[in-house]
Amino acid sequence: MACMKLGSKTDAFQRKGQAWFCTSGLPSDIVVEVGEMSFHLHKFPLLSRSGVMERLIAEAPEGENGCIIKLPDVPGGDKTFELVAKFCYGVKLELTAANVVYLRCAAEHLEMSEEYGEGNLISATEMFLNQVVLRSWKDSLKALQSCDDVSTYAEQLQITKRCIDSLAAKACTDPNLFGWPIMEHGGPMQSPGGSVLWNGISTGARPKNSSSDWWYEDASTLSLPIYKKLVSAMESRGIKEEIIAGSLTYYAKKYLPGVNRRQSTNESSSRLGSMSLGSSLSEDEQKVLLEEIDSLLPMQKGLVPTKFLFGLLRTAMILRASPSRISNLEKRIGMQLDQATLEDLLMPNFSHSMETLYNVDCVQRILDHFLATEQVAGGDSPCSIDDAQLMGSPSLTPITTVAKLIDGYLAEVAPDVNLKLPKFQSLAAAVPEYARALDDGLYRAIDIYLKSHPWLAESEREQLCRLMDCQKLSLEACTHAAQNERLPLRIVVQVLFFEQLQLRTSIAGCFLVSENLEGSRQLRSGMVGAAAAANEGGWATAVRENQVLKVGMDNMRLRVSELEKECSNMRQEIEKLGQGKGSSVWGNVSKKFGFKLKSQMCSAQEGSVSNQNSTNNNVKAIKAGNAKEKRGKHHKNVSIDE
Numbered sequence: 288m289a290c291m292k293l294g295s296k297t298d299a300f301q302r303k304g305q306a307w308f309c310t311s312g313l314p315s316d317i318v319v320e321v322g323e324m325s326f327h328l329h330k331f332p333l334l335s336r337s338g339v340m341e342r343l344i345a346e347a348p349e350g351e352n353g354c355i356i357k358l359p360d361v362p363g364g365d366k367t368f369e370l371v372a373k374f375c376y377g378v379k380l381e382l383t384a385a386n387v388v389y390l391r392c393a394a395e396h397l398e399m400s401e402e403y404g405e406g407n408l409i410s411a412t413e414m415f416l417n418q419v420v421l422r423s424w425k426d427s428l429k430a431l432q433s434c435d436d437v438s439t440y441a442e443q444l445q446i447t448k449r450c451i452d453s454l455a456a457k458a459c460t461d462p463n464l465f466g467w468p469i470m471e472h473g474g475p476m477q478s479p480g481g482s483v484l485w486n487g488i489s490t491g492a493r494p495k496n497s498s499s500d501w502w503y504e505d506a507s508t509l510s511l512p513i514y515k516k517l518v519s520a521m522e523s524r525g526i527k528e529e530i531i532a533g534s535l536t537y538y539a540k541k542y543l544p545g546v547n548r549r550q551s552t553n554e555s556s557s558r559l560g561s562m563s564l565g566s567s568l569s570e571d572e573q574k575v576l577l578e579e580i581d582s583l584l585p586m587q588k589g590l591v592p593t594k595f596l597f598g599l600l601r602t603a604m605i606l607r608a609s610p611s612r613i614s615n616l617e618k619r620i621g622m623q624l625d626q627a628t629l630e631d632l633l634m635p636n637f638s639h640s641m642e643t644l645y646n647v648d649c650v651q652r653i654l655d656h657f658l659a660t661e662q663v664a665g666g667d668s669p670c671s672i673d674d675a676q677l678m679g680s681p682s683l684t685p686i687t688t689v690a691k692l693i694d695g696y697l698a699e700v701a702p703d704v705n706l707k708l709p710k711f712q713s714l715a716a717a718v719p720e721y722a723r724a725l726d727d728g729l730y731r732a733i734d735i736y737l738k739s740h741p742w743l744a745e746s747e748r749e750q751l752c753r754l755m756d757c758q759k760l761s762l763e764a765c766t767h768a769a770q771n772e773r774l775p776l777r778i779v780v781q782v783l784f785f786e787q788l789q790l791r792t793s794i795a796g797c798f799l800v801s802e803n804l805e806g807s808r809q810l811r812s813g814m815v816g817a818a819a820a821a822n823e824g825g826w827a828t829a830v831r832e833n834q835v836l837k838v839g840m841d842n843m844r845l846r847v848s849e850l851e852k853e854c855s856n857m858r859q860e861i862e863k864l865g866q867g868k869g870s871s872v873w874g875n876v877s878k879k880f881g882f883k884l885k886s887q888m889c890s891a892q893e894g895s896v897s898n899q900n901s902t903n904n905n906v907k908a909i910k911a912g913n914a915k916e917k918r919g920k921h922h923k924n925v926s927i928d929e
Contacts, residue, residue, distance in 0.1 A: 307326045339398050424457050424502075454520075716754055
């Protein structure tokens, strides 16, 4: 922290209890009472520097103990007046960012201008503020923090405004632009003492991260009124809304324990207005802070995390914030409900009635805000669009995500026996039908509700089950529903019907897909062959034709070999039957019957030959047939079996 030394004399003040004494050797002739502290001083050093002291000394009556003057309204109290007295006596003192605001306000209050001495306290403190403090981020922040105790004088003298403008200008400047001295700790521009070097000169500023959130922690040390002014100054300078939202989020998490569940209440030290440092915030103070944060947050989707907004909403309900603030937070969440998780939605019911374990009404309102936002953004319900196109549309991704989220939430709250049927139905029916690709999640929630509410009448069960579309149940869900005794009989019949319909459709689809695949495969092979022939040219075609001919000749050669083998076997059989006359018999038979004898010979061979007589009869029949053929007589019904 930068400082400026004033005065040259050694310290001549000594404190005894609640009194200060000047040990210059001369007896004091004036007593100045500031609060509970008494200062035993001399008139001349005071009236020569202060117009107020000059008038008060002239007007004060002389008493036995000298002149007594009371100064109850000195900015900064007795500690600041001690430094003022030292300045009047020319004693050495240091101006710092921590005390310059107090001294500047006290100098203004006591009228310590140039009329009462050259280089008076007003001009000295003004020079230090303008030339040193406002040029440094750290010193400006320190000076701004001290403005809380003397807010009236600081506002009048525009010290607060000047410090805020200095901080806003530095926060809105790119840290990497023009070599602004805000960089990673331990960088090459860091001095041995740890401060940042600016053109080789130590500025006293500590190095920080160069990301856009480097100032969040420092800004969170400011009181709420001054922090609000800083945010307004940054917005007027055109800083991005997401950066402002990030700072507000950081500030709220630091002072509102309910927003961040992992944060202990001891970490929320009080720096809000007149609240004492180090103490936890009261409920009223937290409520004020929450409402201010809500009013400062930009109303835009995605600027702050949804989990943080749910934390604000929970805290607002616990603190009994105004209904308008709670409604506003619900609208913020509704704008980005698709970014929420199931854990976020499971908010306990903080009402005195305690109808349900979870706040279902709040989730219903949030869902209504989301659907209203989606309708405004996307127009009317896309009922006329084909289902396949509908589910694949990128614009439907948020609504389908929310549908799954609500189905999961319904399954979580369904076991609550205090959850009334109309409330469950209202939340389930609020999700549009086109948002659910399958109704499996809704069926699961309904089944859990029926299991937890066995006293429901049959008509109520049917009314509840009408929320789901049996045609949009998967095969697994249909199988489960068909065996579910908790479902009404009419619903089970519908499920069975659509299950059979689904099976038929699936089987038909399989056949259709198979035929399409076979046709596409043949078409693809033909197209590939044609394309290859066109690309490879005549030479490739000739080579392919030769390969085809070669394969055909190989097949023909194999077939001829098989035929030759069959003929050889038949010849052997005929020769056995002919008993030495096989040659002539074979020639005659081959001319008349050809290869038809093959099957008959095989059957004759497979049959059992009982004796030689049957064989001879067969041979005689063959000879008789040959003789008749030579004579020109034709007999059509001749067989070997005769």
